[in-house]
Amino acid sequence: MAQRNDIPSGNPENSAGGANRAGYRLRIDRERSNDFDLVLLAEIARKNEDALMRLYDKYRRSVYSMLLRIVKIESEAEELLQDVFMQVWEKAELFDAERGYFDTWLFTLTHNKAINTLRSKQYKKSALEDRKDIQDLANVVTPHTTQETTPLSEQEDADDRKAVLHALDKIPGDQRDALMLAYYDGLSQSEIAEKVGVPLGTIKTRMRQGMIKLQGLLGELRSVK
């Protein structure tokens, strides 16, 4: 985990506005959020249903949004959403807090499930062909389309998302495209190379450099302002 040299004090909301404020809150809230998650996980390990539903209510939007973006069908995304939290229910006691943040574990688990589904032959054959309810979510929503009046927690999520999207804009376009094609469209490196029309080695380099930049951005979002 990132080490901090300053002791946070005062109200984070009084710092600079816009994306900077959201980035500052991301850092503070992620530590606090992770503490909360660990306590909930301890209760889930004791088979406390209320704790699981609290965790579900906290993460349902972000987990479902990722699933829907990948599998593109609402019913399938909701089924996978339940599968994700059933897995949390079954494996809560196995999570090792020293290995990293809980949300990393959760989003990695979610991504694995979604990509496995997307890549299965059965899904491709029966689910994606001639479906009228497929969501056309290829385009990432820009900050301008976020609603202005929402409940506080949803507004905070929207602010966090703005901060992330602003951060992603700092990555060169070709690197960002390679990341998004892999992460959200489930393409392998060779498939991306074919789609984009560049050598495989170029895609490997773009992915590596893009992810290294993402590491830096995550550090910025977490750094003391």
Add this chain to the structure above:
Amino acid sequence: MAEDNNIYNEEQLRRDRIEELAAAYALGALSEDDQAMKEFEHLVESGDPFMAETLESMLDASTILAFAAPESEPSDAARSELLSRVQHTKNDTRSRGRSRAPGFADSSDAVPFSILEQKLKKRTRTLVGVSVVAGLIMCVLGSLLIFRSAERNAREVAVTDLKKQRDSLMVMMGDMAKTDSAAKAMFALFSEKTSSVVTMASTGEKQPLTHRVYFSREQKKIFVMKESLPPLEKGKVYELWLIKGTEPPMPVGVFDISSKQSIFSFSAPDNDADAFAVSIEPDGGSKSPQGPVVMVGKVPTKL
């Protein structure tokens, strides 16, 4: 000199290759049949420390991408169905020994960090001490065989930090009964409007530390988790202090991280605090700080 340059270049190339593989894995861009996947698995299984560190940070960085999807809200029915499935598994005692619920995927959907623990937990519930280590090694090898035969698009990673995993499991299993009431009280803290989570940071330069103190004004209790504080020499303990205004620091209590406890619970000497501090004191603690102060943290106004 030329030889040194060659060695440096080889090492740099090796690290670049590891970063390339870890990045591709974190993005889900390595397919099961890919030669690169085999190379990746080999590096993970070998326990290469640079691979372990790089993979962890790449997976962490990929969480940024998780927030880039357009926002959508699932239906209320999804919530109800989840609750129903959970209650179904609670009623079905046979499902405890095997992680399967209706619609639940098999181990092909397992995730880094948890795969090894999933296998270990089932076997080590009644095992203690040295037998756990042997069971862990067997599970790593067994799980690797199982993972290779998983469905075509599955991605499995084996965690190789055996001793750390064993110790963590030992603490959790051995301490669950003792920490029940402390964990419940700490859990309740997050529902209280007047509680605070205090981030502590080190005062020294040698070994940066961060830690957290949980302060419940409602319960008039203070909680500290063991986490990863460095061990102390024999005859020394950590002591927690409550600081209010210009008054002398009030002793809260001592906690011995060599014990099996994961959560330490104390009665708060005061209902309010401006800051907390941790110092190193002789066994039994001191009435006023004598030893070096290793961490301090200001109390925020609300949770």
